[in-house]
Amino acid sequence: MTDEAERFWEERYQERDRVWSGKANPVLVDVAGSLPAGAALDLGCGEGGDAVWLAGLGWQVTAVDVSATALSRAAAAAEAAGLEARIDFQRHDLAHSFPSGVFDLVSAQFLQSPVEFPRDRVLQAAARAVASGGLLLIVEHGAFPPWSRHPEPHPRFPTPEETLAVLDLSPGQWRTERLGSPKREATGPDGQRGTLIDNVVAVRRLT
Numbered sequence: 532m533t534d535e536a537e538r539f540w541e542e543r544y545q546e547r548d549r550v551w552s553g554k555a556n557p558v559l560v561d562v563a564g565s566l567p568a569g570a571a572l573d574l575g576c577g578e579g580g581d582a583v584w585l586a587g588l589g590w591q592v593t594a595v596d597v598s599a600t601a602l603s604r605a606a607a608a609a610e611a612a613g614l615e616a617r618i619d620f621q622r623h624d625l626a627h628s629f630p631s632g633v634f635d636l637v638s639a640q641f642l643q644s645p646v647e648f649p650r651d652r653v654l655q656a657a658a659r660a661v662a663s664g665g666l667l668l669i670v671e672h673g674a675f676p677p678w679s680r681h682p683e684p685h686p687r688f689p690t691p692e693e694t695l696a697v698l699d700l701s702p703g704q705w706r707t708e709r710l711g712s713p714k715r716e717a718t719g720p721d722g723q724r725g726t727l728i729d730n731v732v733a734v735r736r737l738t
């Protein structure tokens with residue numbers, strides 16, 4: 532049986548030969564660029580821009596998406612960069628299954644979906660997958676990109692503070708390293724310029 536999430540995202544990816552830029556997300560670059568390489572988990576990896584960038588820095592990456600089309604494009608990008616040995620691509624609908632293991636970096640970049648998605652439960656599982664000393668980085672839209680198709684009136688996005696609360700982290704075991712909504716200038720899929728707001732949560736597991 533094909534679930535709604537798989538159907539939606541497969542259709543989305545099949546509409547275009549490429550949906551995303553292929554570049555790593557700027558907040559990830561800013562946060563992870565100076566970290567020592569280790570094991571990383573990329574949740575909702577899409578076409579692999581982040582996974583390939585991390586692998587290029589020496590990380591061993593597990594990259595997960597619900598869309599087989601996205602994963603095959605990501606695998607092709609990894610191969611083109613000669614980094615396929617550093618990335619384990621896994622298809623999961625995170626509503627139903629989650630990759631095993633613990634990771635020095637767990638990254639969820641725009642893991643947002645207009646179809647039914649148990650966001651809180653998945654983000655809590657993401658926190659459990661962080662190794663001692665490791666970092667969980669969640670970046671989400673703080674507002675719809677000006678060029679995106681979205682419903683009107685559109686739902687309110689959770690603030691970084693609300694996302695942190697959802698994680699329900701044990702006090703004393705985690706340190707908050709980033710919590711905020713920086714703005715940045717970006718280019719849309721058809722070359723449009725616009726201002727984006729990123730909601731950022733970065734928490735480090737201390738024990």
Ligand SMILES: C[S@@+](CC[C@H](N)C(=O)[O-])C[C@H]1O[C@@H](n2cnc3c(N)ncnc32)[C@H](O)[C@@H]1O
Pocket residue numbers: 536540551556574575576577578580595596597598601623624625626639640641642643644648
């Ligand atoms: C907005 S895109 C972001 C892609 C990528 N992280 C990026 O920043 O370019 C959201 C991604 O999450 C994936 N996704 C959505 N729902 C999912 C689910 N239930 N399980 C796994 N992946 C899912 C989609 O297929 C899509 O690739």
